[in-house]
Amino acid sequence: MTADTITPAEADEPLRPSERASAGRTVGRAPGRGPIPLLVIKPPARWAPFRLKELWEFRDLVRRFAARDITLRYRQTALGVIWVVLQPLLAAGVFSFVFGQVAGFEETGIPYFVFAYAGMLGWNLVNSTLSKFSGSLLGNAGLVSKIFFPRLALPLSTLGSTLLDFLVSAAMMGVILAISGVAPGLAIVLLPVWMLLALLIAGGIGLMAGALTVKYRDVGYVMPVLTQILLYATPVAYSLARVPESAERWVKLNPLTGVMEGFRWSLLDVARPEAGALASSVIAAVVLFLAGATVFTRMERQFADVI
Amino acid sequence: MSSDVALRVSGLGKSYTIRHQDHDHVTLAQSALHRLRHPRSAQAKETFWALRDVDFEVPRGEVLGIIGRNGAGKSTLLKILSRITPPTTGRVEVFGRVGSLLEVGTGFHPELTGRENVYLNGSILGMKKSEIDKQFDAIVDFAGVEQFLDTPVKRYSSGMYVRLAFAVAAHLESDILIIDEVLSVGDAAFQKKSLDAMRDAAQGGRTVLLVSHQLPTVSVLADRVLLLDDGAAIAAGNPAEVISEYEGRARIAQQDDIDLGEMPRFVNVVRQPPVRLARLRFPYGPTLSERDELVIDIDVDAHQPCRASFGVGFNTPDHAPVGLAYSPALAFDSTGPHSVQLRLEPLQLVPGPYVVSLSVVDGLDQGMVMEFDGVAGAAWISIHADPRETLAWSRHWGARRLPAPEVRTAQVSLR
Numbered sequence: 001m002t003a004d005t006i007t008p009a010e011a012d013e014p015l016r017p018s019e020r021a022s023a024g025r026t027v028g029r030a031p032g033r034g035p036i037p038l039l040v041i042k043p044p045a046r047w048a049p050f051r052l053k054e055l056w057e058f059r060d061l062v063r064r065f066a067a068r069d070i071t072l073r074y075r076q077t078a079l080g081v082i083w084v085v086l087q088p089l090l091a092a093g094v095f096s097f098v099f100g101q102v103a104g105f106e107e108t109g110i111p112y113f114v115f116a117y118a119g120m121l122g123w124n125l126v127n128s129t130l131s132k133f134s135g136s137l138l139g140n141a142g143l144v145s146k147i148f149f150p151r152l153a154l155p156l157s158t159l160g161s162t163l164l165d166f167l168v169s170a171a172m173m174g175v176i177l178a179i180s181g182v183a184p185g186l187a188i189v190l191l192p193v194w195m196l197l198a199l200l201i202a203g204g205i206g207l208m209a210g211a212l213t214v215k216y217r218d219v220g221y222v223m224p225v226l227t228q229i230l231l232y233a234t235p236v237a238y239s240l241a242r243v244p245e246s247a248e249r250w251v252k253l254n255p256l257t258g259v260m261e262g263f264r265w266s267l268l269d270v271a272r273p274e275a276g277a278l279a280s281s282v283i284a285a286v287v288l289f290l291a292g293a294t295v296f297t298r299m300e301r302q303f304a305d306v307i
Numbered sequence: 308m309s310s311d312v313a314l315r316v317s318g319l320g321k322s323y324t325i326r327h328q329d330h331d332h333v334t335l336a337q338s339a340l341h342r343l344r345h346p347r348s349a350q351a352k353e354t355f356w357a358l359r360d361v362d363f364e365v366p367r368g369e370v371l372g373i374i375g376r377n378g379a380g381k382s383t384l385l386k387i388l389s390r391i392t393p394p395t396t397g398r399v400e401v402f403g404r405v406g407s408l409l410e411v412g413t414g415f416h417p418e419l420t421g422r423e424n425v426y427l428n429g430s431i432l433g434m435k436k437s438e439i440d441k442q443f444d445a446i447v448d449f450a451g452v453e454q455f456l457d458t459p460v461k462r463y464s465s466g467m468y469v470r471l472a473f474a475v476a477a478h479l480e481s482d483i484l485i486i487d488e489v490l491s492v493g494d495a496a497f498q499k500k501s502l503d504a505m506r507d508a509a510q511g512g513r514t515v516l517l518v519s520h521q522l523p524t525v526s527v528l529a530d531r532v533l534l535l536d537d538g539a540a541i542a543a544g545n546p547a548e549v550i551s552e553y554e555g556r557a558r559i560a561q562q563d564d565i566d567l568g569e570m571p572r573f574v575n576v577v578r579q580p581p582v583r584l585a586r587l588r589f590p591y592g593p594t595l596s597e598r599d600e601l602v603i604d605i606d607v608d609a610h611q612p613c614r615a616s617f618g619v620g621f622n623t624p625d626h627a628p629v630g631l632a633y634s635p636a637l638a639f640d641s642t643g644p645h646s647v648q649l650r651l652e653p654l655q656l657v658p659g660p661y662v663v664s665l666s667v668v669d670g671l672d673q674g675m676v677m678e679f680d681g682v683a684g685a686a687w688i689s690i691h692a693d694p695r696e697t698l699a700w701s702r703h704w705g706a707r708r709l710p711a712p713e714v715r716t717a718q719v720s721l722r
Contacts, residue, residue, distance in 0.1 A: 037315070037401055038403060038404070040399070040401070041390060041393070042398040042399070043395055061431060063430075064431075076418070147431055147432070149431065302392075304392040
């Protein structure tokens with residue numbers, strides 16, 4: 001029995017006008033009498049709660065979806081799991097060629113490839129969360145319109161493959177650090193904090209975008225462009241110190257600035273992120289995630305009708 | 308306190324908003340722009356009720372069949388009951404765990420193996436891993452796909468695919484099972500197996516809600532049938548009765564201009580009729596309320612000048628006679644095609660479908676009826692309850708609502 005998963009009926013709950021009319025017609029039934037139903041289905045309230053308990057009940061499903069995504073990615077590929085390692089290396093290679101060799105970016109004391117790879121590590125976490133969260137509902141439209149389950153399970157399950165990628169890339173980071181002789185400082189223990197901030201910021205925006213895409217497909221077209229802009233507006237390929245003074249205020253307002261600087265502080269033992277940039281990150285993380293979750297739960301109820 | 312109810316639906320309704328073309332905001336920008344420009348304007352939109360004011364109860368262990376035309380609201384009802392979409396009005400009280408099977412194989416992924424899909428689909432339907440572990444062998448056995456468990460299902464034959472998908476759903480341990488058109492899958496042998504599984508489920512105390520267009524399946528499986536039309540529950544009860552009502556309605560919907568020329572005639576009509584029935588139309592349609600006049604247009608061919616009356620008879624779908632009305636005698640002064648319009652007083656019949664028979668006769672006023680022509684079962688009409696009537700008439704009270712007796716005197720006195 002899963003009685004605890006479901007909202008029990010409130011016995012003395014006042015009836016809505018429409019219910020009152022119909023309750024009168026049902027012969028011999030007084031509200032609040034008889035056995036208590038396991039579940040009451042009724043029109044949604046204006047502000048729905050997050051229903052985390054329901055999500056917890058469906059944790060097997062979240063795991064299953066995550067496993068499905070990971071398995072599917074490497075099925076019918078010749079190199080299989082090697083791609084997990086190869087992908088970030090290739091990406092960082094291109095990155096350091098374009099920015100390091102062609103554009104001539106330099107960072108004091110650290111080989112540019114190492115600097116770029118550390119930035120990429122953090123950025124990929126943001127990018128992957130953002131794109132997978134926003135695409136997860138539309139990508140499973142068949143399920144959404146045919147089967148009941150907490151809709152949050154879809155975006156949340158994508159964290160599985162995102163985190164797996166992150167772990168593999170992080171392990172590669174360790175190898176790269178060892179080879180290049182760069183040692184991380186004590187700040188390495190704060191790495192989970194930067195990860196959490198990155199996930200909350202990207203997750204919040206992703207939930208909002210994902211929910212909106214169900215109704216307005218435009219959002220799906222806008223997101224890649226926004227992500228691209230965000231990549232260049234965030235100190236990923238460069239450090240905040242290199243930003244000209246005139247633009248510094250704006251870059252610091254970007255909530256991802258503090259996160260990226262934090263990633264590099266932890267990994268490369270470079271300068272500590274500034275308090276202003278950090279504050280902007282923390283506030284944005286909390287606000288964006290709550291806003292994203294609220295938009296998602298409010299729009300969730302009409303997903304099946306409009307998808 | 309009895310717990311014999313599995314599902315109680317009261318006042319359930321679901322509306323959709325249809326926006327009109329000139330205000331169709333497909334994109335976010337359009338929508339935002341419109342709001343900016345007309346902050347207070349009510350959008351040109353129309354509310355469409357896919358389901359309205361539906362009330363019913365399902366006792367535990369009952370198999371309830373739900374039938375109705377496409378668009379009658381069956382799928383909307385099931386989607387609400389399985390929580391895919393929320394209702395607009397009313398409420399549903401559910402006493403037990405619900406498993407819904409709205410489309411077999413939803414959530415199957417072609418690249419995954421049979422084994423992986425069983426687990427994935429099981430979780431999607433709300434099963435825990437331990438439950439699936441327990442049922443795994445039974446599922447595989449039911450589907451008969453042992454050898455192909457580790458093959459991606461994209462290499463399965465469509466039969467195997469569907470069998471496996473159905474097997475997973477059929478092993479879902481739920482108190483209430485909601486099924487939409489799934490018994491039509493697989494070959495005859497598998498269909499029989501599925502039907503047996505359904506029946507076992509019901510006998511094991513599970514409540515089943517079954518939507519199907521296959522009326523024979525419904526009549527075999529269901530204990531009771533609910534008929535939906537235009538979003539409203541219009542009949543519920545004995546499967547045979549409700550299904551025959553539904554079939555009657557289906558026929559009514561098809562008729563527009565009925566050619567009587569080739570239809571079989573009454574056996575006792577005269578050899579060379581002076582007037583013959585040709586066509587029949589309902590200028591205001593064949594569906595009417597119990598308080599509406601019934602108007603019938605009849606085309607006839609007069610072969611010789613004569614006088615004739617027209618008879619209109621009504622039977623229930625199971626052939627029980629309800630009543631018969633004759634027109635006054637009409638004069639046909641010339642030969643050739645004529646048309647006749649009959650306007651009948653409100654019939655006051657119990658809501659439901661009726662079979663209409665037509666005849667042309669002479670000699671009514673002489674007390675000696677000579678039938679010129681007659682067609683039994685010429686058309687179907689459907690009577691629906693008049694919203695002005697506060698008391699819904701029941702079939703068990705008789706076929707016709709009699710006019711209320713006028714109260715001549717009313718006196719109260721001490722005895």
